[in-house]
Amino acid sequence: MTEPLPDKYISEDLRQRVEQTNEGTTEGLSTDAVAANEATGSPVDLSQTIVHPSSDPDRKTILSLENVQKLFPVKEYSGLFPTTLQTRAVDGVTFDLAAGETLGVVGESGCGKSTVGRLITRLLEPTDGKITFEGQDITHAKERELRPMRRNLQLIFQDPYGSLNPRFTVQTIIGTPLEIHKIVPKNKIKERVQELLEVVGLNPEHINRYPNEFSGGQRQRIGIARALAVEPKVIVADEPVSALDVSIQAQVMNLMSKLRKEMGIAFVFIAHDLGVVRHFSDRIAVMYLGKVMELGSRDDIYGAPQHPYTQALLSAAPDLNVVRGAVPAERIRLVGDVPSPIDPPSGCRFRTRCWKAQDICAQTEPPLENKKGAGSGHTIACHFPEINTEMIADAEATSA
Numbered sequence: 001m002t003e004p005l006p007d008k009y010i011s012e013d014l015r016q017r018v019e020q021t022n023e024g025t026t027e028g029l030s031t032d033a034v035a036a037n038e039a040t041g042s043p044v045d046l047s048q049t050i051v052h053p054s055s056d057p058d059r060k061t062i063l064s065l066e067n068v069q070k071l072f073p074v075k076e077y078s079g080l081f082p083t084t085l086q087t088r089a090v091d092g093v094t095f096d097l098a099a100g101e102t103l104g105v106v107g108e109s110g111c112g113k114s115t116v117g118r119l120i121t122r123l124l125e126p127t128d129g130k131i132t133f134e135g136q137d138i139t140h141a142k143e144r145e146l147r148p149m150r151r152n153l154q155l156i157f158q159d160p161y162g163s164l165n166p167r168f169t170v171q172t173i174i175g176t177p178l179e180i181h182k183i184v185p186k187n188k189i190k191e192r193v194q195e196l197l198e199v200v201g202l203n204p205e206h207i208n209r210y211p212n213e214f215s216g217g218q219r220q221r222i223g224i225a226r227a228l229a230v231e232p233k234v235i236v237a238d239e240p241v242s243a244l245d246v247s248i249q250a251q252v253m254n255l256m257s258k259l260r261k262e263m264g265i266a267f268v269f270i271a272h273d274l275g276v277v278r279h280f281s282d283r284i285a286v287m288y289l290g291k292v293m294e295l296g297s298r299d300d301i302y303g304a305p306q307h308p309y310t311q312a313l314l315s316a317a318p319d320l321n322v323v324r325g326a327v328p329a330e331r332i333r334l335v336g337d338v339p340s341p342i343d344p345p346s347g348c349r350f351r352t353r354c355w356k357a358q359d360i361c362a363q364t365e366p367p368l369e370n371k372k373g374a375g376s377g378h379t380i381a382c383h384f385p386e387i388n389t390e391m392i393a394d395a396e397a398t399s400a
């Protein structure tokens, strides 16, 4: 059974923040749902408890990206002299994140998900666009200005092996951020590290162990404890469970679900697996070749997806049991490879693999906007979106 975190784990600052974050929310994540699923080891089913802050005007925006772009210079050696080209890793991404909300970011390998994560945490500086955190423009903030903000913008890495320094003990790994950000007095650091180990389900007596003395799942828990230590407002989790065994994945996901509610943390959850994202996210952004193709609530994306690319991704994952009529009964098979981000197609980037593409798709880039039949806050970048007519018919029949 998952108990709520004891009072000692939560500072007064954090408690007030959690109360503010949860104010005006219809319902939060049920820890019972987490507990029930922990017993079976399966991922959490949030179907009855999900919160959609996007449709909740009381939730305040904590982070926003406006038309953010990141170009990486790459050298090409085709002629006598190398030419410098640009990889358009992220090319005009816009979204907001509300306090306490979880936004899932999905898409195939190379679509720019990790780059978005690194831009948000300002490990990378955007080439263009604007990033705002709590109303403050941090797009080009220098390291000195970023330092106080780093506490609030934490990153959990994909690789639990490479992300922990093998020469440091757990006490140093988790204790250093506590010391740098002066979270607790120096003489209380050890005690606090032990509390954090308990919070993430590790033995506090293992405080003097080194990373190589833990399993992959345990190391990821250490990474989570390190991120939690500074009581952040936003955590970017970049494929946090993809390197773990399936049974361990469920445990780590359940732990993060519990913590995000009880500590009021907003998450940007990056994954290529639509199944993992579904269980963890309030809203989902589907990316393709550096762009967001579709953005909507969990119900929008899994119940009434309108972008052909989202439909193709869902259609390739029959285990997801999406809503009837949400995707064509016959599996959609995407042909061809993802084009190079150095020279993406004109107009709609997905058009070279899209079965609905017409001339306009090569000429005009479709904006990410609300379309007919889509709920409020559900935006789609497509000239020919698919509408779930069965769902609309059902809704009309119910209201008649």
Ligand SMILES: Nc1ncnc2c1ncn2[C@@H]1O[C@H](COP(=O)(O)OP(=O)(O)OP(=O)(O)O)[C@@H](O)[C@H]1O
Pocket (backbone or CB within 6 Å): 072, 073, 074, 087, 088, 089, 090, 107, 108, 109, 110, 111, 112, 113, 114, 115, 116, 272, 341
């Ligand atoms: N430092 C870099 N220099 C040059 N190109 C880069 C750099 N980092 C990323 N890229 C390129 O930018 C594009 C997006 O990369 P990114 O890692 O963000 O994708 P991703 O969706 O996270 O992929 P994956 O799921 O495989 O991690 C890729 O084409 C990648 O090769």
